[in-house]
Amino acid sequence: MQQQVHIGLAGFGNVGAGVFKNLANNRVLLMERLGLELVVKKIVVRDLKKKRDVAAPDNLFTSRWEDLIDDPNIKIVVELMGGLEPALQLILRAIERGKIVVTGNKALLAEHGQEIFDAAQKYKVPVFFEAAAAGGVPIIKAVREAFVGNHILSMHGIINGTCNYILTRMTESCMSFEDALREAQEAGFAEADPTLDINGWDAAHKAIILASLAYGFWVGTEKVYVEGIEKVTAADIRFAKQLGYRIKLLAIIKAGPRSEIEVRVHPTLIPQSHVLASVNGVFNAIAVNGDVVGETLFYGRGAGQDPTSSAVISDLAEAAVALESPRHNYGFTPHGLYGTCRPIEQIVSQYYLRASVVDKPGVLAQVAGILGELNIGISSVIQPEEHEPDAVPLVLMIHDATNAQMRDAVDRISKLESVKRPPRLIRVETFAA
């Protein structure tokens, strides 16, 4: 009989049940590949009486997470409960007891990563978290291991499947945001309360994890600029298309000069020829540019029961091996080569600016005048042949400018009498070196 490694599973929702199911389905394959058997010995759930889609023996279930900590035979704790508490307590207590931790909890890592990895370092216990960013796409492993010899110059990620589905449907079928969201909910690609997805924060949590890993310090949530997709209109998508762009919710992570990095998540126009523009539906993709490896891209399903369990199981396999072979890397290695985040005011970008203006001569000159005074260059102007009830659209593509410059510009343009509503600003990423 092969050696068994005992696992405690906290959480039996969509992903937890998927891990249990797939460990069972591919049991023989995993034993052949690992030379040992991964066995779930306890499962923590909130409600012992709840009906479950995936069957597991009754005697595995408990409603006390402390049972995982107190069982000396459980060597690996898998935290898939979600939420901050008691997930944080469970993880910290498991580390103190020398139990290896596997988690997919992105919000928790983004908020408490420093605390968790300080404990991991102190107790020399690794914490694995491949499932915390982009589901089945092994981007954590890529950044941490495959590109260990690279300064990461930039990462550009489509890392929220719900937003990408909504934007894809808006692009393909000229739907409104509201209709596309409703469709996503009906198709099971958006939750009943989709707030954290559409306001950009789910993507921001993942971006924080990726940036922290790449740059060796924990990026505070307050340092990240986050804008959701709620205000993207069908018209913006249409005009962007005319200009040769697609609109995606993009996480942008870049190394700047002087050990400064930038981390931001916002709707972004990207050239339709760029490979990220072809990443549609619920799929995720992350383009990573390393100073040695050059451009790379990783693509796959970023959520869902099976893709996410694939990531958890790969962490479990590593954890099982780590039980016998001490590791030097506990999941995150802090270092001092980087250390600050550039504030959004100073971040330079290109922009798409759409204003609703009265349809008479001289308006463009007024708008262009304001931009000129603020030293902001215009790269192109289109006036789509469309009419709003009281105005016509005016779309300008803007050269590199800081966020502060653009905020001033938008303030001043909004005050023009010939401008009907505050102009809409969407950043543009052209992936130039």
Next chain:
Amino acid sequence: MQQQVHIGLAGFGNVGAGVFKNLANNRVLLMERLGLELVVKKIVVRDLKKKRDVAAPDNLFTSRWEDLIDDPNIKIVVELMGGLEPALQLILRAIERGKIVVTGNKALLAEHGQEIFDAAQKYKVPVFFEAAAAGGVPIIKAVREAFVGNHILSMHGIINGTCNYILTRMTESCMSFEDALREAQEAGFAEADPTLDINGWDAAHKAIILASLAYGFWVGTEKVYVEGIEKVTAADIRFAKQLGYRIKLLAIIKAGPRSEIEVRVHPTLIPQSHVLASVNGVFNAIAVNGDVVGETLFYGRGAGQDPTSSAVISDLAEAAVALESPRHNYGFTPHGLYGTCRPIEQIVSQYYLRASVVDKPGVLAQVAGILGELNIGISSVIQPEEHEPDAVPLVLMIHDATNAQMRDAVDRISKLESVKRPPRLIRVETFAA
């Protein structure tokens, strides 16, 4: 001072010099991330007097590979010499002495993988080979580690940058194969002797490594069907485009029923909407479909000094850690879940068939008649409005048929009086489940 790990480097060509250069360039970053320093202590070259683009201290160089074996301080041997001998001897002798091996030698692994990993198993010495497939794209790590919990259902790879560059140029600029090859050579993307690239064998070596890793047994070179791109014409690319396809040199690896797999490399029509159709120029990409993770894709530069050294350095980092932590996985784990390769005669595919026929009525009926008798279904027919000197093209898209069926069909069609030359057959991959 940080702990040093001493490395012996065999080969100081393009990749070997790149590894040396990039270890130096990113020395501080690597020390921060690894907590140790990777130091090249000896470099084996054939000709000590040769001028080199990358500078290294004279006293590191030796022309005897045995010097790496005999130096007890050298713990890791990096084999980047290429060729079968003395690379094989060096690797086997290093393993016997307990030195961890890193290699990028795809031909050697494809031919002698079994022998090398039997030795690795026997002496419990890991062998790393991320650089042996798709350069900077961490596909070995993905298949071995990230997808450890998956049965790999299929892999589809564009894994030869030279061929992809040539086919891309033929597609974009309607060039002939010969002109595109010449351009590739002038641009440094094809070697003076490009045989191994364009005949498909470089891709086949990588496919053998990937298939062996995914399915747990070493696939013999004689089991793999390999067809190069030499016979792809500008007309085929044009007609494929009209039908909504691109032509790529594709490595196709699939699990079949009854522990049987198929491994083949050949020019392939793929739907232009598939993401692999957008992989252009020298870039590589591998689509991996796992039973748990679903569809994924990995993209990046598959060759070149820097991308390949990124892969070697990531292996070096793992090797350095493995020196202190014993491993259970020595790079390749054989298992008995799969074991045979389906012969090409039995492999079912769709096909593009182009015949040069005399321009008169009844020819299509003759061709269709032969296919009908052989029970081969036609899904569509086009007669492009083009003329060859003595004939007109007739293009048929063929439903699923075995290679044996199609060989019979081509034989019989070739013998028709109204068919001027043996028809051209190119396989079609639609990525249906």
